Amino acid sequence: MSKVETEKVDGSRAPIDPSAIIAAGEEIYRRNYQQEYEKEHRNEYAAIEIKTEQAYLGEFPEVAIRKAKENSPEGVFFLVHIGWPTAFKTSRR
Amino acid sequence: MSKLIQGFYQDEDPCLRLTLEGPSTDSPQIESVCGVIDTGFTGFIQIPERMKDFLNLQIEGAGESSLADGSKREAPWAEVKAIFSEDTVVGPAVISEADEVLIGMGFLREFRKALVIARKHIWLIDEDDFYGVVTNFRKPKDEGIPSLEAITT
Numbered sequence: 001m002s003k004v005e006t007e008k009v010d011g012s013r014a015p016i017d018p019s020a021i022i023a024a025g026e027e028i029y030r031r032n033y034q035q036e037y038e039k040e041h042r043n044e045y046a047a048i049e050i051k052t053e054q055a056y057l058g059e060f061p062e063v064a065i066r067k068a069k070e071n072s073p074e075g076v077f078f079l080v081h082i083g084w085p086t087a088f089k090t091s092r093r
Numbered sequence: 094m095s096k097l098i099q100g101f102y103q104d105e106d107p108c109l110r111l112t113l114e115g116p117s118t119d120s121p122q123i124e125s126v127c128g129v130i131d132t133g134f135t136g137f138i139q140i141p142e143r144m145k146d147f148l149n150l151q152i153e154g155a156g157e158s159s160l161a162d163g164s165k166r167e168a169p170w171a172e173v174k175a176i177f178s179e180d181t182v183v184g185p186a187v188i189s190e191a192d193e194v195l196i197g198m199g200f201l202r203e204f205r206k207a208l209v210i211a212r213k214h215i216w217l218i219d220e221d222d223f224y225g226v227v228t229n230f231r232k233p234k235d236e237g238i239p240s241l242e243a244i245t246t
Contacts, residue, residue, distance in 0.1 A: 062185055069153070089159050090139065
């Protein structure tokens with residue numbers, strides 16, 4: 001079982017390792033989506049479900065995440081801001 | 094009827110009070126949380142790890158976040174229920190090692206609020222009402238500053 005998979009034998013969720021989500025998500029994004037998305041969806045956000053590798057696009061982070069959760073309520077997602085180095089920006093720590 | 098919500102300054106930071114709750118019906122709640130409005134934060138809300146633990150939130154995803162100094166850090170998020178001014182929105186809360194709550198641009202988008210920051214006052218106005226008000230403003234080439242009445246009525 002990879003670090004990203006979360007279901008325990010009893011059906012409860014195990015803690016999720018953010019580093020593992022980011023590593024897996026970046027690899028899926030590079031392999032399946034980056035080339036097309038950076039041409040056609042620049043500045044949008046993509047929430048990528050790690051297990052199915054399905055991507056959900058949105059104009060804003062919360063929109064992409066909501067769409068992803070509607071389609072896969074139990075999914076674990078990697079968020080990317082298309083054409084940008086990070087998904088979020090913040091001016092404070 | 095138009096609604097004008099007042100924020101406040103705390104240590105020179107513009108702040109709002111809100112209530113946070115876990116997404117399920119029996120989740121614990123944190124009332125009267127002071128959140129710093131950070132218009133440089135592109136997400137919905139950012140909360141400290143201890144609040145995530147208290148609210149029993151589950152990490153549902155992650156990305157990265159870049160800070161103003163160019164550094165990057167992991168940005169895991171969990172779904173949280175934010176209650177503000179009689180409205181409730183469920184959105185992604187970025188979990189941070191920092192000890193403060195940040196309110197980002199996603200919060201204003203989701204609650205459909207326009208933000209007005211003045212020297213001593215902070216207001217949030219329903220977006221639709223605000224669009225109605227700004228149509229009465231003078232064009233940029235005109236001189237003068239709109240009166241308070243123009244903003245609040």
